Amino acid sequence: MLAGHYEKMLQNKSVIRELSEFATARGKEIGYENVFDFSLGNPSVPVPEAVTETMIRLLKEENPVTLHGYSPSLGIPSVREKIALSLEKRFGVPYRMEHIFMTSGAAGAIAHALRAVTVPGEEVLTFAPCFSEYFPYVNGTGAKLKMVPADTETFQINFAAFEEMISEKVSAVLINTPNNPSGIVYSAETLGKLAAILHEKSEQFGHDIYIISDEPYREIVFAGVDAPFVSSFYENTIMCYSFSKSLSFPGERIGYVAVNPACSDSSKIIQMCGQISRETGHNCPASLIQLTVGEHLEETSDLSVYETNKKLLYQELKKLKFTCVEPGGTFYIFPKAMEEDAKVFCKKALRYDLVLVPGDGFGCPGYFRMAYCIDTKKVERSLSAMHTFVRNEGYIK
């Protein structure tokens, strides 16, 4: 009498995990420094020292009963308030405490946002390429996730396909900019057009359509790239943020939902998130972690390594004649494979100790993802492996 739904999920092996396990095993043979592991999106730079100092200070100075006490179910009020005011200051949108709900990272934020605004039978649209975990988040609500095919020229939105797919059943559109896996940042033009279509369709269908905006890479934007703030374009935007990448804090599971104050139900959606938590037993992120990020909202780890790595890789990939859109942020790049089946291509790459992830799992077959959140020295050494790979396999002469 086990729940068959979850039992079945056990059969789907994660390609990324398998690749990462290969990398670990191979590392034991030849030394991990010789495995060019581009499989995992784990930050490679440390949390800022000031964050560590804050944690130590809280542990030494605060009353432990209060410090480790229960957080209210929506999050610690002082932290929620600081987040709201920081967002207002930075992006000009008048968030207040009642628009913020503390979560266990962006994963928790997206799962809560989806449950608040979708019901079984509805549809959620997202745009390829995208993070594969969107499927379980949407499945958990009883709604169905449909993926709009990619615009592989730019990795902005394929609006022709989108307009064909958007129907009365759609309650939310899930976007991710800067994007995993493409590294692309949606332009103001893209966001403006998306908002215009959603306004028109909301009116036509007679119900709200929400944008759920997954923004864990918001602080990783490269020089000269404009990263417009999604909520400024569309009232019914539910932003899902994580400190995992900006503060190199992924294991501490901390992020938030911020509902645009212009959204008609903004504070009600936040209250509903608290009810959703009651059912999932999720409750709050750890109190110590909430208090800590509350003191470092406008700081980040030294993220410059990602831009350095991007430059090196992008240049080399172009030199090797890969088709590739230049990333505007994140620590991912998403070139076209040099043969039709990216899975075959990535399998061959393993012979050269290059661990690349086929794009199929991101809804974009024929492409592959490289996560370059690794040492720059290793990226440099990987370039000649890349060169040997494409030459030896006959992809270039």
Place this chain on the structure above:
Amino acid sequence: MLAGHYEKMLQNKSVIRELSEFATARGKEIGYENVFDFSLGNPSVPVPEAVTETMIRLLKEENPVTLHGYSPSLGIPSVREKIALSLEKRFGVPYRMEHIFMTSGAAGAIAHALRAVTVPGEEVLTFAPCFSEYFPYVNGTGAKLKMVPADTETFQINFAAFEEMISEKVSAVLINTPNNPSGIVYSAETLGKLAAILHEKSEQFGHDIYIISDEPYREIVFAGVDAPFVSSFYENTIMCYSFSKSLSFPGERIGYVAVNPACSDSSKIIQMCGQISRETGHNCPASLIQLTVGEHLEETSDLSVYETNKKLLYQELKKLKFTCVEPGGTFYIFPKAMEEDAKVFCKKALRYDLVLVPGDGFGCPGYFRMAYCIDTKKVERSLSAMHTFVRNEGYIK
């Protein structure tokens, strides 16, 4: 197009929260030290100093990229292994790492356990009096929670009522010993009888019936009381543990699921918990917190204050002629109200700045809960308020 299910939940106000808000407001008028607030089950003693020292050491000495890095979805393996071996050593049940899943407290543990072994349409039974949050946990699975009426003589299990209510539809029985709100510890006789009935019924119905054992108060057991280990009585036991009370760590949201190794599907259930997390976006508890508790599995805060408080209160309540079963653990006591409607009784108590919680929310009308996780000095001062209350209101002469 908000999800009506969660919108509706907003209308149910929490009685405990309202009482606690009253206490806070009244505290501002007359000083919180003069409000005898027995409403909330928040630990009143600090985390052991050694725990704080461990956290500071980890922060100072560990590589921050590893320390704050992603935990595998089932939890950090070294921590899971230590928990398994500690349980084996203490209780003689041969747990291994594959039987342990790290969660955000007992809430997360129960919600995961329920989702693993129940499907929509099934029933879960629990025994009054019980923690009111069991309802949302079960509702979240699509199953239905039914509460077996209390045996108010002993607050052990009302087996006559249980045998009438157990049907083919029942997939799990949710128990809580030591018990919130009664403070009672189930005896070996109770657990033996429960196991015997479940064995018989599993056979009769041709499917497994699980015990989901909610054990956050396991370490708070008073002198001379025997607290038998539930899993030793029944193979299909899924234990849900929390460090919230034992280490006074509730805000840090840390606990685990431990499936009895004798359960036929034990390691599969743990794997399924990982899949359940994918849908709820819950993922793991914070890495730093996991690593910390892993080093203090067999320690507790100084819990002696709870026993001191219990003695004081129990003696006084008996002296005042309350009907009351003596607690064997926890920091709760659950006397019979001195008029039929405990809500009216508790409302009158507020006039004396006594904040008591009516038993209705725990499925046991006519009784009330006192959470005595407060300063002993305040408990002492509350005794005369209690005396004045029952005398002035004419309950005793």
